Amino acid sequence: MALLAVAMSCSGLQVRILSIDFTLPYLLKDENYPIGGWAIELSIWLRALENAGHETAVLTWKGALDHVGPGQQIRLIETYDPARGVRVAKWFYSYIPKVWAATRRYRPDIIVMGARGVQTGIMAAIANQLGIPFVYRVVSDADVDERYKIGLRRYEQLSYSWGQHRSAGFLCQNGYQRDQLAAQFPGKPIHVIHNPIAMAENATAPLPRAKRGYVAWLGVFRYPKNLPLLLQLARELPSLKFRVAGTPSRDADQATLDAVNGLRQLPNVELVGYIRRADIQSFLSEAAMLLCTSRYEGFSNVFLEALATGTPVVTRRPVDPDLIVLRHALGGSAEDEAGLSRSVKAIWDMDADEYNALAQRCQIYVRANHSPAVKARELIAALTPLVPNPKGPMLDSATPVGAGPGSCASGA
Structure with a gap:
């Protein structure tokens, strides 16, 4: 769950934005933990807003500061x-x-929050009591x-x-939302x-098709990700190699667990388990494509992570956010499950020169459309009208919850 402490103003004034998330510490530590x-x-x-000179903080669980350790740019409040x-x-x-x-x-x-649940009402009520706006980020x-x-x-x-x-x-x-x-x-x-993604200016050029040897699938094993459909496609395409990265969520349904067991029995499927954030780029860059079987998404971060490495995305049309895959020719955007199977096969069998041009197009698209700095400016422009009297920089009286940019402090 998440509340985002955002700072903003095109005139140079800081707007102090607060977020809440109880999985972020595990992400910062890059641990084997299901992260949404x-x-x-x-x-x-948060990093983009801090880099732009704004002030942000995240509420999280007691003990997170010691768990994560020093040196994080993101300010945590226990x-x-x-x-x-x-x-x-x-x-x-x-x-x-x-x-x-x-x-x-x-x-x-x-306060800006994402991920629906009981916390949505709680944080909206707290914002109401404090007389500040509450904004929900649809995820x-x-x-x-x-x-x-x-x-x-x-x-x-x-x-x-x-x-x-x-x-x-x-x-x-996206527009549907x-x-x-x-x-x-x-x-x-x-x-x-649209979601941002950090991409180095000197990012490695996409690998050629000859060095890409599998269909990649990446995510948490849970109902929305539709593991039964992945099992179906792997069975339909026995000549293709699939590498499946992820672990079951704590509330994984039985159909998902059964599908994982089925995938484990297929000779053309390798279950690689949890992949650390530091290793995701390598996993995606060596894949011929990223396959998405989800029942629904919003704007999948994994799409952007794949495209940034020059790896095309194959997904169903309802999960293609604002039809970016279709409109920008970034892979396959299938109308139905049968079309998804055909799209996977078409990308796999694509002529090497055509594929390499596709890979370059994917990377160019991300660089041009999803820069964190640009998206942070869009975020600030959207939130600024809701904050008529920003408090500005944090005063000394507030230092117990964060002594300067990048520091962490306990609020317990």
Whole structure:
């Protein structure tokens, strides 16, 4: 879950933005822990905003500072210990009081949160009590239609819906999300801002087709990722090698677990387990394509990570965000499952010269359209009108929660 502490203003004033996320410390430590796309996106936003001179912080769990260690650019503020307490009751005697206290001490100008759940309503309520705007960052197409109920208990659904209605605005990943929210919340500010990805100016040129030997699949093993479809495609294409990276989520459904077991039995499939963030570029750059079998996404960070290495993406049309794969010819955007299989085969069998041109096109697209600096400016432009009186730089009275850019502090 995530709250984003964002700073902003084209005139040079700082806007202090607060985020909340309880998986970010594991990402910063690059550990074998299921990490959702929002944590990855959040980490890129935060670094880009800090680099642009703005002020950000992230609420997280007690003990995270020692766990992560020094030297992080992202400022962490500890709240409560999720491993202690009675499961439901601790929301009221531990989580809410400590998150409320840490938020109040930080004195944010705005709260931006992603990943739907009970925390959406809690953070919207805290923002309301503090008299500051709450903005929700949509991280999946399921956030904006009836699919939001998937995986949420009834009280979590109610809290998420309440938080949506109390939001000052929405940040979307694609046009579908914008259109759905515009129909539900007419008059509220809604902006489409595609995900950023950090890419070095001197990034390595894409490997030629001759050095790419497999179809890559990367993600957390859970219902939205549609592992049964991956199993079906691997069976249909026995002459192609598949390398599948990821681990099961803690709440993985039985169909997903059965599909993983089925993949393990196929001779053309290699399950490589968790891949550290430091090794993802190598994994994707040596693949002939990235295959996405998801039932739904929003704007997959893995798409951008693959394209940045010159690796084309093959996905279904409903998961192709704003049809970027189709419109920019970045791989295969299939209308249905049968078309997905044909697209995989077509990319695999593509003439080497044609493939190498495709790989270069993928990398050029990312560099031109998803720079963190550019996307941070878009984010700031969207949030600035919601913050009429930014507090500016943090004062000495606030130093207990973060003594300067890049530092970490405990709010517990």
